[in-house]
Amino acid sequence: ESHKVSEGSRMNVKDFAPDSPELLSEFNREADAHDKLIAEQQASLIRRQQRMIWSLVGSLALMVILIGMLGILFTHKVAGPVYKMSRLLKLVGDGHLHVAASLRRGDELQTFFDTFTAMVASLRDREKGRLEQIDLALAAIDRDAKGEAVTALSGVRDSMKRRLGE
Secondary structure, three states: OOHHHHHHHHHHHHHHHOOOOHHHHHHHHHHHHHHHHHHHHHHHHHHHHHHHHHHHHHHHHHHHHHHHHHHHHHHHHHHEEEEHHHHHHHHOOOOOOOOOOOOOOOOHHHHHHHHHHHHHHHHHHHHHHHHHHHHHHHHHHOOOOHHHHHHHHHHHHHHHHHHOOO
């Protein structure tokens, strides 16, 4: 825009002062200096704009990387315990009541895991109690005390039925 104004002014100076070449020369020199200054300012603005765009692109790329890394970290803190719990639940479902596992420090679902391990410990204690009753019944059979053996085994059977809801 400034360049257009300068060109228009040059034409006006030629029209109003055709007899004064010094005035036209001075005006041209000033207009050229002004045009050069404007061109330098424009180039500086373009450079600043490019730096700002690259800064924004770099910042966005860094943010995407950071969010991705944090996403992976948080996913592992939840997905890891879920995977471990599903594996342990399958083991308990298959009858293995010895669970010697723990979650990593900082993992989520710690309370859930603690409740699970308490449940497995309770199941182990029940099974130990039943095993003791069966041992007593077997000892009674060894002593040829059939009445005691039948009573002990009936107690184990009744306890198991109650727990199964039958």
